[in-house]
Amino acid sequence: GQNIDQPTEMTATEGAIVQINCTYQTSGFNGLFWYQQHAGEAPTFLSYNVLDGLEEKGRFSSFLSRSKGYSYLLLKELQMKDSASYLCAVRDSNYQLIWGAGTKLIIKP
Amino acid sequence: IAGITQAPTSQILAAGRRMTLRCTQDMRHNAMYWYRQDLGLGLRLIHYSNTAGTTGKGEVPDGYSVSRANTDDFPLTLASAVPSQTSVYFCASSDGSSHTDTQYFGPGTRLTVL
Numbered sequence: 679g680q681n682i683d684q685p686t687e688m689t690a691t692e693g694a695i696v697q698i699n700c701t702y703q704t705s706g707f708n709g710l711f712w713y714q715q716h717a718g719e720a721p722t723f724l725s726y727n728v729l730d731g732l733e734e735k736g737r738f739s740s741f742l743s744r745s746k747g748y749s750y751l752l753l754k755e756l757q758m759k760d761s762a763s764y765l766c767a768v769r770d771s772n773y774q775l776i777w778g779a780g781t782k783l784i785i786k787p
Numbered sequence: 788i789a790g791i792t793q794a795p796t797s798q799i800l801a802a803g804r805r806m807t808l809r810c811t812q813d814m815r816h817n818a819m820y821w822y823r824q825d826l827g828l829g830l831r832l833i834h835y836s837n838t839a840g841t842t843g844k845g846e847v848p849d850g851y852s853v854s855r856a857n858t859d860d861f862p863l864t865l866a867s868a869v870p871s872q873t874s875v876y877f878c879a880s881s882d883g884s885s886h887t888d889t890q891y892f893g894p895g896t897r898l899t900v901l
Contacts, residue, residue, distance in 0.1 A: 682829060709887065711889070711890075719894070719895075720877060720892035720893060720894050720895055721830070721877070721892050722892070723889050723890075723891065726887045726889065728886075765829070765830070767829075767830075769888075773888075774832060774835070774845065775830075775832070775890065776829070777829030777830040777831070778829050779827055779828055779829045780829065
């Protein structure tokens with residue numbers, strides 16, 4: 679079966695750095711996405727990785743290792759508005775997105 | 788430009804009733820999707836459409852039907868609602884042709900079936 683694993687919840691301090699991990703086992707791989715979802719709102723696109731390595735976009739970076747079936751989202755200089763759920767999704771061989779359950783990130787002052 | 792709109796925002800429905808959730812996008816995206824999101828689970832694909840006039844089944848299609856008569860609209864119908872269909876429903880779209888083919892989501896419909 680296909681599986682995406684993420685921690686259920688993480689807590690971090692304002693101004694700090696946090697790394698949210700995602701491991702996957704899917705039938706095929708055609709890219710990995712990270713989305714942010716604030717409570718009661720729609721998911722919004724953060725990043726896309728299809729090749730191994732680090733993609734940096736402002737305070738957010740995403741890393742991919744296809745051989746290990748592993749990705750992480752790195753958030754720097756955390757702000758209170760970063761409190762949200764972070765969803766990892768992999769596009770499989772059928773070109774459909776398989777979604778993890780999401781990681782709820784709580785930022786404390 | 789609105790992006791993707793969904794209606795209604797929320798609905799309480801008696802079991803056995805028929806219900807259509809509406810989704811409209813103004814981005815001229817080829818592909819559209821319906822997901823449900825339940826607590827503790829990832830988004831699950833119900834149905835999708837790669838282009839107007841075509842539809843396909845996702846992971847959890849039973850009890851749901853869709854149509855794609857034109858590019859902009861992709862309604863989801865529950866023929867006879869059951870309590871297990873209580874969920875938040877998200878419509879999404881993507882251009883279907885770019886390298887990333889990123890999906891963009893509507894605001895969601897919160898459905899409660901009693």
